[in-house]
Amino acid sequence: MKHEKQKKKGLFNGALVKLAAVAVFIGCAVLIVTTNKDCETKEEQMARIQTKIDAYETENAELQRVLDSDDLKEYMEKVALEERGYAYPDERRFYDTTRD
Numbered sequence: 001m002k003h004e005k006q007k008k009k010g011l012f013n014g015a016l017v018k019l020a021a022v023a024v025f026i027g028c029a030v031l032i033v034t035t036n037k038d039c040e041t042k043e044e045q046m047a048r049i050q051t052k053i054d055a056y057e058t059e060n061a062e063l064q065r066v067l068d069s070d071d072l073k074e075y076m077e078k079v080a081l082e083e084r085g086y087a088y089p090d091e092r093r094f095y096d097t098t099r100d
Helices: 014-069 072-083
Strands: none
Touching: 014 072
């Protein structure tokens, strides 16, 4: 008598296992691509934030220098003229209205 192996029929046959393996592989590939894209986006955001941090540190160093110099009048004058748009009483300012 020959003993023949009976093929398993049912839920765990070879084709189903192969299909599950392919599905897992595709899922992993999609996950890797998505994760890499997210990492690139976060690195770009981090670079922009680092640029802002550097600008704030430079500004803070300038403000600290002004505070340490005990000459706040010069600083207040600079802010009034450059940032607030004030002018001296006898000063005339001309603005180019043809440009935006």
